[in-house]
Amino acid sequence: MLTVGAVRRALSRRGSFRRGKDSARAVELGARWDAAWHVPPLGHLLRQRHEDRWFRVWSLPDGKRYADTADEHAEVLRRHRTVLEALLPPGGSATVIAADFGAEDIESGWTRSALPDRWPWRRSDDHWGLDEDDDVRRYLWVQDMPSVDALTELLVAAADDRAQFVATGPDATWVYCPYDGGADVIVADSSMRDRLAARFRSWAPSTAQGL
Numbered sequence: 001m002l003t004v005g006a007v008r009r010a011l012s013r014r015g016s017f018r019r020g021k022d023s024a025r026a027v028e029l030g031a032r033w034d035a036a037w038h039v040p041p042l043g044h045l046l047r048q049r050h051e052d053r054w055f056r057v058w059s060l061p062d063g064k065r066y067a068d069t070a071d072e073h074a075e076v077l078r079r080h081r082t083v084l085e086a087l088l089p090p091g092g093s094a095t096v097i098a099a100d101f102g103a104e105d106i107e108s109g110w111t112r113s114a115l116p117d118r119w120p121w122r123r124s125d126d127h128w129g130l131d132e133d134d135d136v137r138r139y140l141w142v143q144d145m146p147s148v149d150a151l152t153e154l155l156v157a158a159a160d161d162r163a164q165f166v167a168t169g170p171d172a173t174w175v176y177c178p179y180d181g182g183a184d185v186i187v188a189d190s191s192m193r194d195r196l197a198a199r200f201r202s203w204a205p206s207t208a209q210g211l
Contacts, residue, residue: 015100015108016139017120026121029095029142032172040124041097041140041166043177043184050186055197057083057204058182059159065181067159079203080155080178083185084148084167086196087174094145095172096154097121098165099138111163114154115143138164 020026039045047054059076060067067073088094098111098118112118124138145151145167157163161180168175174192177184182203187193197204 014103015110015112015141016102020120020122020126020140026119026142029121029172033097033168036172037175037186038128040122040128040138041168041175042099042124042138042164043166043179046166046175046177046186047184052190053188053193054184054186055193055200055204056182056184057200059178060181063181063205073156073159076159077152077155080151080159080183081148083183083196083200084151084176086199087176087185087187088148088169091147092169093147094151094167094169096143096145096151096165096167098141098143098154098163099124100141100164102137102139111157111165112139112141114157114163115141118143 033041037046037050039049057079058064059079060072061075064072067076084094096115098115100111101108118141121140121142124140151167154163154165155178158165158178159180164179166175166177173188175184175186177186185193185196187196
C-alpha cells in the first residue's frame with residue numbers, strides 16, 4: 001500500500017501540466033517556432049516535415065548505440081558538443097524544449113526533472129492541428145541555456161534514453177535533436193544542410209547502413 005509520502009513524491013515528478021505559461025516570452029517563442037517549423041518540437045515529426053533540411057550524426061563509431069567505457073562516454077559528449085558549437089554563434093545561448101509525459105506513463109517527470117528552471121510552454125496536440133502517429137500527448141517544457149556546457153547533463157540523459165528534448169537558437173532557425181545513438185540536425189535550408197553534413201560526414205550513417 002502506498003503511503004501519503006509516496007503518492008506526493010509520485011505527483012511531484014509528474015511531467016504534465018493543465019495549460020502552458022501565458023506570457024510575452026511564451027507567445028514570442030510560439031510565433032518564432034511556428035513560423036520556422038509548423039510541427040511540434042519532436043524529432044520524428046521535424047525529420048518527416050523537413051527532410052530536405054535534415055541530416056543525422058552518430059554519437060559513437062559504427063553506429064554503436066550506448067557507451068560502455070569512460071572513453072566512449074567522453075566521445076558521445078565530444079560529438080554532441082562539436083555539432084552544437086557549429087550551430088551556435090560564439091558565446092551564444094540555446095533554448096531547450098523538452099518533451100515529457102502525463103502521470104499515466106512510467107517515464108513521466110524524467111525530462112522535467114533535468115530542467116531546474118523550466119517553465120510550461122505547450123502540449124504537443126495543441127496549436128498544430130495534427131494527430132501524432134503514436135497518439136501520445138507530450139508536455140513541452142522550456143529552459144534557456146547560456147552555453148553548450150550547460151547542456152551536458154541533458155545530453156547525457158538523452159544518450160541514456162532518459163530524456164527527450166530539442167535545442168534551438170534564439171532565432172529558431174536550426175534544431176538539434178539528440179537521442180540514444182546520435183542526433184538529428186535540421187537547419188535553415190538545404191545549402192546549409194549540405195555544408196554541415198559534409199563537415200560531419202565521418203560521423204554520419206551511410207545509405208547502406210540506414211538513416
